[in-house]
Amino acid sequence: MTKTKDEFKIDVTSEIGTLRRLLIHSPDSGLGKVVPSKAQDWLFEDIVHLDTMRRNEYDYYIKLLMYFLDPDKIKGKLAEIDDVANDRHFFKPDNAGFHNSDKVIEIQTLLADILEQDDIRKKLVASVCAIEAVTYRLQQKLINTPPAELAKVFISGSIGNDDMIFAPIPNLIFSRDIGISINNFLLLNKPAKKARSRETLLARYIFFNHPLFENYRENILEIPETIHHFLRPGEENDEKTTLEGGDVMMVSPGHVLIGCSERTSYSGANEAMKLLFAHDAVKKVTIVKIPHKRDYMHIDTVFTQVKRNMWVLLGSLSASDHEEEEADVVKWFTEKKSKDRTEIAQFEKGKSKPKVFKSLESLLSDISENELDGGKKTKFIYSGNDKFPFDAREQWTDSCNLLALKEGVVLGYDRNDKTVEAFKKKGFEAIRVAELLQKFESGELAPHDMKDTLILMPSAELSRARGGFHCMSMPLLRDKV
Numbered sequence: 001m002t003k004t005k006d007e008f009k010i011d012v013t014s015e016i017g018t019l020r021r022l023l024i025h026s027p028d029s030g031l032g033k034v035v036p037s038k039a040q041d042w043l044f045e046d047i048v049h050l051d052t053m054r055r056n057e058y059d060y061y062i063k064l065l066m067y068f069l070d071p072d073k074i075k076g077k078l079a080e081i082d083d084v085a086n087d088r089h090f091f092k093p094d095n096a097g098f099h100n101s102d103k104v105i106e107i108q109t110l111l112a113d114i115l116e117q118d119d120i121r122k123k124l125v126a127s128v129c130a131i132e133a134v135t136y137r138l139q140q141k142l143i144n145t146p147p148a149e150l151a152k153v154f155i156s157g158s159i160g161n162d163d164m165i166f167a168p169i170p171n172l173i174f175s176r177d178i179g180i181s182i183n184n185f186l187l188l189n190k191p192a193k194k195a196r197s198r199e200t201l202l203a204r205y206i207f208f209n210h211p212l213f214e215n216y217r218e219n220i221l222e223i224p225e226t227i228h229h230f231l232r233p234g235e236e237n238d239e240k241t242t243l244e245g246g247d248v249m250m251v252s253p254g255h256v257l258i259g260c261s262e263r264t265s266y267s268g269a270n271e272a273m274k275l276l277f278a279h280d281a282v283k284k285v286t287i288v289k290i291p292h293k294r295d296y297m298h299i300d301t302v303f304t305q306v307k308r309n310m311w312v313l314l315g316s317l318s319a320s321d322h323e324e325e326e327a328d329v330v331k332w333f334t335e336k337k338s339k340d341r342t343e344i345a346q347f348e349k350g351k352s353k354p355k356v357f358k359s360l361e362s363l364l365s366d367i368s369e370n371e372l373d374g375g376k377k378t379k380f381i382y383s384g385n386d387k388f389p390f391d392a393r394e395q396w397t398d399s400c401n402l403l404a405l406k407e408g409v410v411l412g413y414d415r416n417d418k419t420v421e422a423f424k425k426k427g428f429e430a431i432r433v434a435e436l437l438q439k440f441e442s443g444e445l446a447p448h449d450m451k452d453t454l455i456l457m458p459s460a461e462l463s464r465a466r467g468g469f470h471c472m473s474m475p476l477l478r479d480k481v
Contacts, residue, residue: 008102008212010219010476012181013253014372015305017478018406020069023175024473025107026062026091027053030156030168031465042195043171046464053461058173059091060433060457061411061469062104067440068405068447069103078441094148105476107175108151111202114209115147124205128154131197132166154202169199174471176245176300178203181476182256185219185281187272192242192263221279223271243268246298246471251305252371253480254283259299262292277349286363287354289343290317295396300470302342302395303360304402306381306410307452308481309374310426311364312402312419314395315382317342318360372481381422390418397459401468407481408452411469413459423454430454 009021032050034042063081066074074081081090089097093108100109115121122143129139142150145159153159157168171177178199179188186207191200207213207220225241247259247269256276258269266289273285290296296317303313344357357363365378383399384390399419402410408428412419420430433455439445457469 008215010181010184010186010213010216011480012250012475012478013183014478014481015249015251016307016404016407017481019404019475019478021103021105021477022065022069022473022475023105023107023110023178024062024065025155025172025175026093027058027173028108028152028156028168029158031170031173033156033158033164033168034170038167042167043193043466044464045466048461048464054088054091057458057460057462059088060437061472062091062099063437064411064433064455064457065104065405066099066101067437070099070101071447073099073101075441078437094152107172107178107203107206108155110206110210110212111154112148112151113211114206115150117209120205120209121147121150124154124202125150127201127205128166128198131201134165138165154198166198167195169196170465171196172199173465174246174467175474176471178245179207179474180245180248180250181474182248182250182276182281183253184216185221185276185279186213186216187221187243187248187276187281188223189245190223190241190243190268192240192244192265196244219279221275221281223268223275240265241267241271243272244298245474246300246467248272249300249305251367255286255367255371256282256284257286257288257299260287260289261299262294262297264298273347280349282349284346284348286344286346286357288360288363291341295392297466298471301398301401301468303364303400304410304470305364305404306402307374307408308372309368309376310379310381310408311368312381312400312423313360313364313383314391314400315380315386316388316391379426381419381426383422384416384418385422385425387418394419396466397463398466398468398471401470402454403469403473405447405455406450409447409450409455410453411455411457413463413468414456415459415463420454420456428452428454430456432456433458 031048034044034047036047039047089095090099092098093106125139125142155169155172157166158164177189179186223243242265244263247261247264249257251257258272260266260269269287276282288299290302296302302317303311305311342360344363345354347354368374368378384394394416397415398413399416402412404410436455
């Protein structure tokens with residue numbers, strides 16, 4: 001990376017401020033090695049066709065991010081980048097033609113950077129080999145592997161193109177789950193599934209050792225296990241301290257949402273809240289319990305923000321019949337199973353009793369109207385236009401998992417037809433990404449002039465992985481709203 005540590009800033013105070021810098025990971029060869037019998041163990045819903053995912057889907061994401069965040073890297077070069085003869089050089093971290101943006105940052109390049117340090121390389125090789133239980137001779141071979149190649153090995157699980165030495169980590173494309181920026185803090189995850197152990201280890205080494213993050217090392221927060229965790233029985237998520245980035249949303253400068261879900265336990269949410277309050281990272285934490293089902297996985301599969309006064313969400317999971325009231329904090333956190341309804345409790349630093357919200361709409365309206373000063377009544381766009389079975393079908397293919405590039409300009413999958421209709425009814429334009437890129441390149445349209453637009457991204461293969469563009473982004477810097 002060319003940017004110096006003194007120029008590099010981390011600051012995320014909302015979900016919708018204009019995006020300036022993020023971490024991503026492009027689909028690697030490991031995704032092309034997932035087999036049907038292991039797909040769900042590796043947290044994929046199906047096997048994918050890697051070349052289609054790259055060329056016809058994810059590469060559009062990178063090009064779009066470049067026009068918004070780092071236009072000098074791409075403006076005037078679109079035809080060259082798209083030339084088949086170039087064999088995707090622009091998108092390959094180990095290629096001389098790689099974009100190497102310091103705004104659209106590829107995780108693999110950061111990993112290769114820290115592996116240049118002998119002591120880091122030896123420690124990380126030893127740690128990965130311990131997790132993967134490889135032979136001592138293979139460990140020595142990896143230590144002597146060039147850093148750029150070693151970074152690929154750690155991520156793909158393969159030496160060269162085909163010689164697998166351990167499992168891939170295909171979920172690294174969902175970069176939000178390795179950590180989340182909260183103001184100028186980084187909260188690192190504790191994954192629920194063993195399949196994510198290696199990516200979490202790699203992320204910790206990157207954040208604590210890469211020069212870009214040197215000024216923020218005191219602001220890197222790691223969630224501890226509870227003092228009695230060694231004696232707890234079983235491996236159920238309720239018994240472990242787990243948290244993933246898809247369950248954390250920075251919705252206003254002093255307020256973060258944390259989901260209790262299939263992937264984030266009550267213990268994880270509680271420990272994260274205590275950690276954030278102890279470091280004065282935020283003043284308010286809202287815990288959103290959703291049913292522990294694969295259908296929902298994280299809270300960002302149920303709702304995301306579009307504008308100050310507008311959110312997209314799954315209506316069938318929102319409404320509840322219980323009254324707003326003060327909750328018993330001990331009872332609330334120690335209930336072992338979330339019911340088939342959403343439950344919401346808001347905790348403020350220094351106050352002993354949380355406030356309970358009766359629905360997602362009431363919580364999100366409170367955020368929009370009282371914290372973001374939307375100035376208007378909060379509006380909701382519902383998955384599948386709030387009609388069964390389209391609401392459930394399209395939520396499954398990430399109709400609610402949108403990434404805001406700026407307020408009112410969001411990315412979503414092109415396959416969610418009824419949700420697209422719902423956006424149009426709220427006054428949004430829907431445009432396919434290929435058409436939009438041509439308008440950017442010709443000068444007919446500029447990213448900073450866009451407003452109230454849903455950008456439709458191709459999704460036949462990406463949607464098989466069960467994650468949208470909110471999942472596939474770890475924002476590091478946004479403008480303040």
